[in-house]
Amino acid sequence: MNIVVCIKQVPNAKTVRYDTEKGTLVREGVEAIINPFDFHALEAGLHLKDAYGGEVTVLSMGPPQAENALRESLSLGADKGVLLSDRAFAGADTLATTYTLAKAIEKLGPVDLVLCGKQAIDGDTAQVGPGLAARLGLPYVTCVNALSVMDDEKTIQVRRINEDGYDILELEMPALLTVLASINTPRLPSLKGKMMARKTEIPIWDAEGIGAKPSMVGLTGSATRVVSTWVPTFEARREMFGGSAEEQVDALVSRLKAAGIL
Amino acid sequence: MLKVDTEKCTGCGECEESCTFDAIFVKDGVAVVDHDVCTLCGICVDGCPEGALELHVEAGAFATDLSSWKGIWVVAECRGGDLASVTLELLAKSRELAAELDAEVTAVLMGQGIESKARELIFHGADRVLIVDHHELATFTDEVYGNILADLAKRERPEIILAGATAMGRSYIPRVATILETGLTADCTGLDIRSEDKALLQTRPAFGGNLLATIVCPEHRPQMATVRPHVMKANAPDPGRKGEVIRIVPRKSLLGHKVQVIESVKEQAEGPNLSEADIIVTAGRGFEQEKNVELARELADLLEGTVGSTRAAVDAGWLSSRTQIGQTGVTVSPKLYIACGVSGAIQHIVGMQGSEIIVAINKDAEAPIFDVTTYGLVGDVKEILPLLIKRIQKERGL
Numbered sequence: 317m318n319i320v321v322c323i324k325q326v327p328n329a330k331t332v333r334y335d336t337e338k339g340t341l342v343r344e345g346v347e348a349i350i351n352p353f354d355f356h357a358l359e360a361g362l363h364l365k366d367a368y369g370g371e372v373t374v375l376s377m378g379p380p381q382a383e384n385a386l387r388e389s390l391s392l393g394a395d396k397g398v399l400l401s402d403r404a405f406a407g408a409d410t411l412a413t414t415y416t417l418a419k420a421i422e423k424l425g426p427v428d429l430v431l432c433g434k435q436a437i438d439g440d441t442a443q444v445g446p447g448l449a450a451r452l453g454l455p456y457v458t459c460v461n462a463l464s465v466m467d468d469e470k471t472i473q474v475r476r477i478n479e480d481g482y483d484i485l486e487l488e489m490p491a492l493l494t495v496l497a498s499i500n501t502p503r504l505p506s507l508k509g510k511m512m513a514r515k516t517e518i519p520i521w522d523a524e525g526i527g528a529k530p531s532m533v534g535l536t537g538s539a540t541r542v543v544s545t546w547v548p549t550f551e552a553r554r555e556m557f558g559g560s561a562e563e564q565v566d567a568l569v570s571r572l573k574a575a576g577i578l
Numbered sequence: 579m580l581k582v583d584t585e586k587c588t589g590c591g592e593c594e595e596s597c598t599f600d601a602i603f604v605k606d607g608v609a610v611v612d613h614d615v616c617t618l619c620g621i622c623v624d625g626c627p628e629g630a631l632e633l634h635v636e637a638g639a640f641a642t643d644l645s646s647w648k649g650i651w652v653v654a655e656c657r658g659g660d661l662a663s664v665t666l667e668l669l670a671k672s673r674e675l676a677a678e679l680d681a682e683v684t685a686v687l688m689g690q691g692i693e694s695k696a697r698e699l700i701f702h703g704a705d706r707v708l709i710v711d712h713h714e715l716a717t718f719t720d721e722v723y724g725n726i727l728a729d730l731a732k733r734e735r736p737e738i739i740l741a742g743a744t745a746m747g748r749s750y751i752p753r754v755a756t757i758l759e760t761g762l763t764a765d766c767t768g769l770d771i772r773s774e775d776k777a778l779l780q781t782r783p784a785f786g787g788n789l790l791a792t793i794v795c796p797e798h799r800p801q802m803a804t805v806r807p808h809v810m811k812a813n814a815p816d817p818g819r820k821g822e823v824i825r826i827v828p829r830k831s832l833l834g835h836k837v838q839v840i841e842s843v844k845e846q847a848e849g850p851n852l853s854e855a856d857i858i859v860t861a862g863r864g865f866e867q868e869k870n871v872e873l874a875r876e877l878a879d880l881l882e883g884t885v886g887s888t889r890a891a892v893d894a895g896w897l898s899s900r901t902q903i904g905q906t907g908v909t910v911s912p913k914l915y916i917a918c919g920v921s922g923a924i925q926h927i928v929g930m931q932g933s934e935i936i937v938a939i940n941k942d943a944e945a946p947i948f949d950v951t952t953y954g955l956v957g958d959v960k961e962i963l964p965l966l967i968k969r970i971q972k973e974r975g976l
């Protein structure tokens with residue numbers, strides 16, 4: 317089975333601080349990590365490879381240091397890593413990202429399964445998976461939290477989570493899935509994997525290398541533009557009750573009565 | 579490319595502080611960009627007090643005649659025979675936007691046996707309803723729903739397409755945007771029209787709700803957004819409203835799909851539906867032990883409300899993930915929200931800040947939850963909740 321896993325390097329939300337007064341993010345030692353959902357996409361791919369053989373390729377579009385994310389994936393058991401890096405790719409929204417990833421996947425050759433995380437935790441868009449499937453002309457299912465391959469080794473059965481419960485769906489490969497964290501527990505890197513990761517060469521492909529039109533990538537190829545950003549503030553309307561627990565409860569009950577709730 | 583106007587730059591360092599990627603820094607009193615690292619996210623541009631930074635964009639590839647795209651579309655969602663509440667919320671919002679654009683509001687309704695819903699859409703604000711009623715649409719598939727919507731949009735050229743940021747909307751609307759080669763803003767919490775050029779201003783949280791961003795789609799049409807449920811308010815239905823209903827027969831070529839639905843299973847959440855509840859009692863990690871969560875249930879039952887949770891309470895295994903409120907859970911806007919033992923992480927607050935009255939009980943008087951509360955009680959939930967329950971029982975004569 318030929319599997320491509322799309323991974324994104326993101327700032328670790330836990331180390332990002334926000335300055336409410338200035339309305340900006342504060343830098344201070346922000347660490348770059350693999351998007352948490354993508355770990356689960358990778359694990360799903362590795363699990364299939366363990367069971368059915370084949371190859372797992374990890375693909376990432378990002379700045380040169382995104383190579384670290386690919387090396388980390390190799391140490392977990394991915395066979396190949398490809399980095400899409402080019403100044404021209406910077407500023408890509410989901411329209412340009414899906415175009416770029418699709419061009420690279422086409423270059424990689426025939427693929428049975430493309431796996432993405434449900435969403436990237438920096439942008440939270442959850443749009444790259446479905447958009448990429450549309451570009452590649454593949455059937456897809458989002459928000460998958462269980463996956464099994466049927467006896468014919470061509471059809472997969474998946475469980476898609478929605479607001480009211482879940483659906484069980486079947487589709488034939490080639491296909492694309494976006495996965496939730498609850499689909500599996502990612503493995504830890506092995507010693508052998510770590511050695512492989514150090515030795516394996518990671519090719520870097522630029523726009524020309526994947527035959528991408530310059531007008532379709534990066535900020536130029538993006539349809540959306542950010543016009544402003546700010547850190548949310550909340551209106552201060554609080555009344556803190558003082559005193560003993562009893563006094564505070566009395567105060568609350570009287571306010572709720574006045575509001576017509578009790 | 580990110581350009582620094584060295585005449586204007588004072589080397590104040592705001593940009594350096596604001597960059598998450600370490601891509602801009604001050605050297606010899608002026609900002610310098612590391613182009614290998616810069617992702618052109620634009621955060622520093624907005625934050626520069628001198629206006630010295632500019633994102634320079636080459637002319638795009640798909641210049642379209644913007645004026646030939648007209649009208650606002652709301653993609654209606656029908657689940658289990660009922661219109662999703664977000665559809666009605668979007669119709670109300672669209673009426674406001676339509677007034678500024680002098681445009682018509684069209685609802686697009688796909689499914690099987692849904693004709694009767696057209697009236698409801700008109701009563702809630704649609705001027706026209708495009709109905710695609712077909713047995714192939716009885717169960718939702720991304721491919722067919724996406725193909726039909728994209729095909730309709732290509733032919734009718736709406737200026738704006740809005741859909742609910744539901745599991746379904748966030749799954750197939752990106753397909754539609756890609757087919758139409760246009761922009762799509764995910765999970766918006768605010769929509770507006772910019773007065774100068776009538777562009778749709780789309781506001782959404784990023785970085786787990788720690789940052790809000792306003793986004794436009796300047797050169798592509800339609801302008802598309804999915805909108806988070808329960809952040810906008812629906813209008814009461816007006817049975818006097820008139821509108822046009824247009825039936826569409828989908829072309830056969832649009833109906834093929836490769837994903838088969840084997841079964842759909844409904845799982846009932848605890849108590850009444852969280853997103854529709856008038857009163858919510860939320861249990862956070864401050865309950866310390868599973869058995870204490872019973873106090874939240876008791877209070878919720880007494881108030882005929884529903885129990886909600888934070889992610890910490892879900893992770894602890896006390897409550898099901900379906901009760902989680904916040905960024906990665908449900909957004910709620912009840913009349914009364916009682917947060918018990920909840921610290922008030924931004925990811926939680928973004929899901930409940932629209933509540934009318936917010937009460938918090940926390941033993942830490944400095945907890946951030948108190949920044950958004952109407953009434954704050956400082957103390958131990960194990961002490962305060964039993965007292966509160968008793969007082970309310972007395973009030974009710976129980």
Ligand SMILES: Cc1cc2nc3c(=O)[nH]c(=O)nc-3n(C[C@H](O)[C@H](O)[C@H](O)COP(=O)(O)OP(=O)(O)OC[C@H]3O[C@@H](n4cnc5c(N)ncnc54)[C@H](O)[C@@H]3O)c2cc1C
Pocket residue numbers: 329437786861862863864865866887888889890891902903904905906907908918919920921922923924925926929939940941942945957958959960
């Ligand atoms: C990308 C991302 C998405 C997330 N999405 C969500 C989401 O959708 N929803 C969500 O809720 N979280 C979400 N989180 C997690 C969020 O950041 C917080 O970790 C979580 O909300 C904390 O839950 P909590 O308030 O119950 O626990 P804590 O932060 O541990 O707070 C417990 C509070 O209880 C108080 N307390 C302790 N004992 C008592 C007592 N006996 N009596 C009274 N008070 C007491 C403490 O003072 C403290 O303030 C997300 C995080 C990330 C990174």
Ligand SMILES: Nc1ncnc2c1ncn2[C@@H]1O[C@H](COP(=O)(O)O)[C@@H](O)[C@H]1O
Pocket residue numbers: 322323324351353354357375376377378410413417431432433434435436437439440441442443444445
């Ligand atoms: N730059 C990228 N490189 C590789 N994969 C990506 C990239 N951006 C997004 N993805 C994939 O798409 C998923 C959804 O991302 P998003 O739509 O940005 O929320 C992620 O979990 C990744 O699997």
